[in-house]
């Protein structure tokens with residue numbers, strides 16, 4: 295088995311990585327950063343996102359598994375106190391594989407992917423655009439931006455915007471407004487909209503000084519036109535995550551947001 299460990303840069307994560315390397319190499323696993331079949335993300339949910347983006351062009355040949363060195367995470371089933379169990383499971387158990395679809399945001403011929411979310415934002419001026427869902431005009435939006443979250447990403451930035459938490463087994467797209475302007479002259483939906491997984495969104499407007507955000511990454515829009523178009527939809531790319539134990543979503547929510 296060819297594997298790689300993506301590590302958050304802290305002492306604890308490095309110590310655990312050393313233990314994993316020894317155990318795997320004793321069992322003839324080969325560490326291969328270029329072409330791993332198994333990627334172990336060691337750190338937090340943020341580390342998991344970075345691991346996925348490192349292999350964004352090789353997702354069909356890689357499976358991911360997460361260890362959280364802090365609390366229990368949304369992408370990580372194991373914590374730092376369960377390393378022996380983790381090694382045992384990787385060596386001897388058969389996991390369930392869950393495929394997380396990625397959101398795609400497209401501007402001209404450039405595509406960006408988000409496991410948590412993709413965003414179109416203008417942090418400097420009012421972003422003005424028309425929002426179409428499956429070719430039907432929803433609204434003329436004015437505000438700082440629009441956030442499109444996956445169901446799994448709903449507990450991340452979407453939640454901070456006041457958006458709903460969504461059972462990750464429902465493949466949805468959650469559209470959320472970032473600081474929309476709503477008064478007598480301008481009005482948008484001003485509510486979160488949970489869309490069907492097949493929805494195709496088109497945003498039409500002038501995107502001068504706008505940013506495309508995708509998970510922890512972003513790109514500034516350089517070539518702008520008076521009337522430009524950006525598309526958002528669920529992509530055919532999926533992140534394969536290995537689950538060696540059933541960690542209930544409600545249990546994750548409780549551990550993350552209610553009580554430790």
Ligand code: NAP
Pocket residue numbers: 337338339340341343367368410411446447448449450451452454508509510
């Ligand atoms: P980051 O430090 O990597 O992550 C920010 C926080 O979000 C961390 O506490 C991280 O957990 C947590 N997180 C990531 N994915 C999550 C998920 N699916 N459910 C619940 N919590 C999650 O920050 P970054 O590099 O700027 O961006 C990475 C992600 O963080 C983005 O995709 C965005 O969703 C989120 N974020 C949220 C806010 C906000 O809520 N205001 C602001 C910026 C970014 P760990 O501690 O386990 O890594």
Ligand code: MN
Pocket residue numbers: 402519521522523
């Ligand atoms: Mn254009």
